[in-house]
Amino acid sequence: MTKIVLVAACALVDADGRILLAQRPEGKSMAGLWEFPGGKVEQGERPEETLIRELEEELGIEVNEACLAPLTFASHSYEDFHLLMPLFICRRWNGTPLGKEGQALKWVRAVRLRDYPMPAADEPLIPHLLDAV
Numbered sequence: 864m865t866k867i868v869l870v871a872a873c874a875l876v877d878a879d880g881r882i883l884l885a886q887r888p889e890g891k892s893m894a895g896l897w898e899f900p901g902g903k904v905e906q907g908e909r910p911e912e913t914l915i916r917e918l919e920e921e922l923g924i925e926v927n928e929a930c931l932a933p934l935t936f937a938s939h940s941y942e943d944f945h946l947l948m949p950l951f952i953c954r955r956w957n958g959t960p961l962g963k964e965g966q967a968l969k970w971v972r973a974v975r976l977r978d979y980p981m982p983a984a985d986e987p988l989i990p991h992l993l994d995a996v
């Protein structure tokens with residue numbers, strides 16, 4: 864039976880139209896790949912609540928729910944689970960994103976996203992970001 868994993872992710876876009884990528888740390892699955900900040904939606908959470916929590920935990924920034932706009936989603940079968948991942952876009956937050964869990968961060972122009980190896984689920988999201996920024 865397929866296990867569906869629901870993950871909320873966010874493209875943070877700065878004033879220059881660059882998008883924040885975070886590198887998955889050593890020891891995690893898919894280590895070294897660049898991804899959009901976010902994480903698994905926990906029991907009883909809405910995806911927006913997940914993102915507000917994860918963006919604070921991972922990056923130390925404060926995001927208002929009104930600033931999270933749905934952009935697109937990924938639906939991708941990995942070997943051991945199926946990932947369903949809504950991708951939000953956010954252009955306003957409080958604070959400066961820092962890799963609070965030791966992860967490397969990079970601000971990347973949409974046209975350069977393909978230079979950064981990403982999880983397979985993320986590839987189809989890139990054209991949507993090219994359109995959006």
Ligand SMILES: Nc1nc2c([nH]c(=O)n2[C@@H]2O[C@H](COP(=O)(O)OP(=O)(O)OP(=O)(O)O)[C@@H](O)[C@H]2O)c(=O)[nH]1
Nearest residue numbers: 870872891892893898899900901902903946982984985
């Ligand atoms: N945050 C995020 N997760 C992604 C992206 N693309 C993608 O396939 N994922 C996958 O979605 C899951 C997110 O899990 P997570 O970040 O909350 O938790 P984790 O790494 O501790 O989980 P894991 O080590 O059990 O896989 C991971 O399996 C991750 O590889 C993405 O762009 N952003």
